[in-house]
Amino acid sequence: MASHEMVCEAENAHEVLFVCTDDACGRRVVVGKARPGLTVIDRGDFSARHVGSLGGISIEGVDVA
Ligand SMILES: [Zn+2]
Numbered sequence: 277m278a279s280h281e282m283v284c285e286a287e288n289a290h291e292v293l294f295v296c297t298d299d300a301c302g303r304r305v306v307v308g309k310a311r312p313g314l315t316v317i318d319r320g321d322f323s324a325r326h327v328g329s330l331g332g333i334s335i336e337g338v339d340v341a
Pocket residue numbers: 280281296297298301302303320321324326
């Protein structure tokens with residue numbers, strides 16, 4: 277299984293936007309800070325495993341969404 281890295285593209289006080297670094301994929305997710313949760317904006321290549329982190333926020337295993 278392919279493994280893609282996700283990086284923080286934008287954040288505010290409540291949420292962080294992560295995007296996949298693979299151009300052909302384009303997966304984007306929003307991760308909640310205060311309340312753990314994950315919203316998929318663009319599914320991208322959902323057969324790939326996506327990992328990424330920012331500070332204390334880890335999104336390993338985001339493909340469950
Ligand atoms: Zn990806």
